[in-house]
Every structure is written in C-alpha cells, then in structure tokens.
Amino acid sequence: MIVLKWLFLTISPCDAAEPWQLGSQDAATPIMQGIIDLHHDIFFFLILILVFVLWILVRALWHFHYKENAIPQRIVHGTTIEILRTIFPSLISMFIAIPSFALLYSMDEVVVDPAITIKAIGHQWYRTYEYSDYNSSDEQSLTFDSYMIPEEDLELGQSRLLEVDNRVVVPAKTHLRIIVTSADVPHSWAVPSSGVKCDAVPGRLNQISILVQREGVYYGQCSEICGTNHAFTPIVVEAVPRKDYGSRVSNQLIPQTGEA
Amino acid sequence: MEDEIELKTAPADFRFPTTNQTRHCFTRYIEFHRCTTAKGEDSNDCERFAKYYRALCPGEWVDKWNEQRETGTFPGPL
Numbered sequence: 003m004i005v006l007k008w009l010f011l012t013i014s015p016c017d018a019a020e021p022w023q024l025g026s027q028d029a030a031t032p033i034m035q036g037i038i039d040l041h042h043d044i045f046f047f048l049i050l051i052l053v054f055v056l057w058i059l060v061r062a063l064w065h066f067h068y069k070e071n072a073i074p075q076r077i078v079h080g081t082t083i084e085i086l087r088t089i090f091p092s093l094i095s096m097f098i099a100i101p102s103f104a105l106l107y108s109m110d111e112v113v114v115d116p117a118i119t120i121k122a123i124g125h126q127w128y129r130t131y132e133y134s135d136y137n138s139s140d141e142q143s144l145t146f147d148s149y150m151i152p153e154e155d156l157e158l159g160q161s162r163l164l165e166v167d168n169r170v171v172v173p174a175k176t177h178l179r180i181i182v183t184s185a186d187v188p189h190s191w192a193v194p195s196s197g198v199k200c201d202a203v204p205g206r207l208n209q210i211s212i213l214v215q216r217e218g219v220y221y222g223q224c225s226e227i228c229g230t231n232h233a234f235t236p237i238v239v240e241a242v243p244r245k246d247y248g249s250r251v252s253n254q255l256i257p258q259t260g261e262a
Numbered sequence: 263m264e265d266e267i268e269l270k271t272a273p274a275d276f277r278f279p280t281t282n283q284t285r286h287c288f289t290r291y292i293e294f295h296r297c298t299t300a301k302g303e304d305s306n307d308c309e310r311f312a313k314y315y316r317a318l319c320p321g322e323w324v325d326k327w328n329e330q331r332e333t334g335t336f337p338g339p340l
Binding site: 112201 | 273282313322324
C-alpha cells in the first residue's frame with residue numbers, strides 16, 4: 003500500500019521537476035515527445051559505442067601491461083585502421099545528424115494557422131500575459147500578471163518556487179502561438195513538459211508554436227539570468243478542455259468590458 | 263449560458279516564416295493605418311488588420327506607437 007502510494011505520488015506530478023529526477027519530464031506536446039524519442043534513440047547507439055570503446059581500452063591495458071608484455075611491438079602506423087576509425091565515427095555522427103536536424107527544424111516550423119495567440123512578457127520579476135484576440139480596441143481586455151507564491155503563503159501540496167498566483171490558461175489539443183518578449187532585461191520562457199525554451203528579448207518578438215496534447219498543469223522556470231529574483235519567476239501553464247477555456251475567457255472578459 | 267468565444271487569431275504569414283515575429287507585428291500595425299487612410303476610418307475592411315496587430319503586438323508597443331503617431335514622430339511609413 004505504501005509502495006503504491008509512493009509510486010502514484012511520484013507519477014502524478016511529472017509535469018514539474020521532482021527531487022533526484024534523472025530523465026525528462028513527461029511529454030505534453032509532440033515536440034517534447036520527439037525530443038525524448040531522439041534522446042533515447044541516440045542513447046542506444048551511445049551505449050553500444052561506449053561499451054565497444056571501453057572493451058578496446060581495457061583489452062589494451064590488459065595485454066600491454068608492463069609485466070605481461072615488457073617490450074611491446076613498435077607499430078606506430080596502420081593505414082587500414084586509421085581510415086576505418088576516421089570514416090566510421092564520421093558516418094555515425096552523420097546518421098545522428100539526420101533525425102536531429104529534422105527535429106530541430108520541425109520545432110520552429112509553423113505548419114498550421116494557430117487558434118489563439120498569447121503574449122508572454124517577461125518583467126523583473128514577474129510575467130505578464132496578454133490575451134488580445136478578443137480585443138475590439140487598443141485597450142487591453144484580458145491581461146494579467148503572474149507572480150510566484152512566496153514560500154510562507156504556500157498551501158499543502160503546492161510546489162516551492164514553482165507555484166504562481168495567476169496561471170496561463172490554454173486550451174488543450176489546440177494550436178497555440180506564444181509570442182515571447184520582455185519589457186526590461188532578457189528573460190526566458192521555458193516549460194520542459196512542452197519542450198519549449200524561448201528567450202524573451204526586449205524589443206523583439208519570438209514566436210513559438212505548441213500543441214498541448216493533454217490537460218494538465220505544467221511548470222517551468224526562467225532560464226535566462228535576469229537579476230536577483232531570477233529563481234523566483236516561474237511559469238505555470240494550465241491546459242484545460244477547449245470548452246472550459248472558452249467559458250473561462252468569456253467570464254474574465256465580461257466584467258472588464260463592462261467597466262470600460 | 264454565455265456565448266461561446268470563437269478561437270481565432272492572426273494567421274501565419276508567409277512573409278514572416280521565422281521565430282522572429284517583430285516585423286510581423288509592426289507590418290500589421292502599418293497596414294492597418296495605411297488601410298484606414300486609404301479607405302476611411304469607418305471602413306470595415308481594415309478591421310481584420312487591427313485584429314492581427316492587436317493579437318501580435320504587446321499592448322505597451324501599441325500605446326507607444328499611437329502616441330508617436332499623434333505627435334508625428336512615428337518611425338514607420340504611414
């Protein structure tokens with residue numbers, strides 16, 4: 003029972019970093035799935051090469067031990083082996099490059115028209131999110147700041163240094179365009195589960211496209227040194243079903259437009 | 263029962279195929295204002311450009327540009 007509980011406790015919050023974590027967080031987007039798959043594919047060949055090289059190394063150390071073989075043969079050249087050990091590793095790295103580049107270029111490819119645009123603006127030291135698709139004038143109708151919850155205000159079960167007061171709510175299974183920028187110094191908008199890490203540069207708009215495949219709460223942290231509170235500017239993305247997103251947005255929109 | 267929000271935003275533009283979308287926002291802003299000078303303020307044809315630049319540009323930038331247009335210091339071709 004204890005073991006079960008322990009298992010589920012470690013499995014359920016896999017969209018945030020956990021203590022002593024070795025692997026990646028669970029993928030929430032096709033991009034992250036691609037990154038994890040590429041990592042595993044490369045690791046298979048990496049282990050093969052590692053074992054092979056270690057075997058050669060240990061064998062050489064064993065057979066040319068000074069007690070075993072006091073006067074080794076003085077062979078310093080070997081054309082065949084030199085050609086082989088040059089061509090072969092370069093072929094291997096070329097074969098690794100093919101899927102790697104395919105993934106890399108697919109990451110910044112905008113294939114379809116996105117359904118919503120969210121602007122993530124980094125500040126020292128909080129984030130502002132603008133949902134401007136529903137604006138009918140230059141007045142912002144749905145904009146909010148997202149601050150970290152300080153340690154003393156945390157409730158039971160919330161993650162330290164990761165929880166924020168206002169989460170970014172996005173619809174799941176929908177193509178999103180996130181425009182990342184900054185108002186002061188460079189920041190970075192990074193959510194490991196969605197395979198996104200995009201620098202927020204003042205005066206520049208960086209676009210990332212994501213498709214969150216499952217509902218959930220995804221945690222990330224600032225990934226560009228942005229000042230003293232760099233460690234205290236987390237990102238929390240909450241993916242909700244599409245219809246919930248619609249009602250959520252219209253609920254937040256109406257009171258604000260009513261005031262104006 | 264509140265009316266369902268339509269999920270619609272500025273489409274991907276083949277002139278700006280890269281990560282850097284700064285020009286995309288700026289161009290849409292200019293296009294809107296050129297459109298209104300050509301067709302008049304009341305024209306409905308320009309409304310889509312307004313939607314595009316509002317979706318792409320940070321509010322702070324739009325405010326700054328609006329101010330610059332009023333004072334005549336806007337740097338773009340209008």
